[in-house]
Amino acid sequence: MMSIKMQDPCRMKRVGTPMQDPARLDNTSAPSSGQEGSGAEMRTAPRVGLLIRPAKLISPDHQFVCVIRDLSATGLSVCVFHALPSCDQYTIEFQNGDRIPAEVMWQHGDRMGLRFLESADLDRLIQSPSRFAKRPIRVELDCPAILAMPGRDFSVRICDISGQGAKIACDEHLMLASNVVLRATHLPSTRAKIRWRRNGAYGLVFEDTMQMSELARIVAAMQNVAL
Template structure:
């Protein structure tokens, strides 16, 4: 449970215990702030996984998850502004996890999401083989990153700006998209239909591996052979 008080800056703060249902013996010392829902991703040697930061302090965060997280690997939390923070897992249950920062972070920067870059959706970096089809032509491409709204691909097929195409890959639904930009053989695509955040999070887990919920063991997925 959280004892809520209003901070001068308008954030909701309080001492937050561990995972829901614990006995409350390990109350955190640092003030913890309930955030507006903030998308983020966890990065490790096995891939990148979407999550939502639910609350944070200078010493740790709790997040919403959409699948079990890989075990036995070092995780790094990347925020939308590009800031990265190594994290140590404290607890995990279905749909949630708690982490501590080995070194205290600037909580004001974390809360305000300060960045010199334009705001954009969280992107997952991949190296995923795929096919594109347009005007009766088909070509093999590589998806380098994907977000809720679009993707970056590398293609040997020349395409014009605003050209419509179909994108297909294992473990992804067939995607209708248009070319937004191009640079050499790299193309930025915008999807006709966007993904829900939770949907993309689960798809990312399928693309990069799967986890046995009961044992917590990580089972290699199609991306692991590409990565090696």
């Protein structure tokens, strides 16, 4: 079962005010009042705007869903769906699984600008080549849950979750294609079907797809992040 705990926990406080040292800002410069989205920000690297592409922010202790709004070879800006614990650095995971460490340069409302800490191939970031067909963003968890089937409930653990399904671990031998209901704290009863089975892990496909904003708030709450 996967864990995202690391040795250097971030300071916990709610975001929403610009970061210090604005002289260090480059392509992810903080927008001035009334300028956000107007293209008035001073940037030194060409950027691609309004991508509206899902991604994941990974801190030492948590994982969060976000949406990329603009992108360059040196950094990006993202939209988030809730307050985040304060953290100076994240790893950005793109939809194809590529990961790049990045430094938080500014935070303004639901927008955040980050600068890459290593060189990035802008063409690859834009094209996002992958052997998976539009793989959904999965948030890794380790949460207890109940899997309900007709006449019996099972204790399971949620290993990861996306808007389309979840991976669970279970000691029981479950039949493929079974209709089930997944329940957990902060997760409403969710109808699903067992799609695959492998070494005690099962893949569930949800009957109804979650909106990204709903998924973002659910996984934040499941990780005990105050919203």
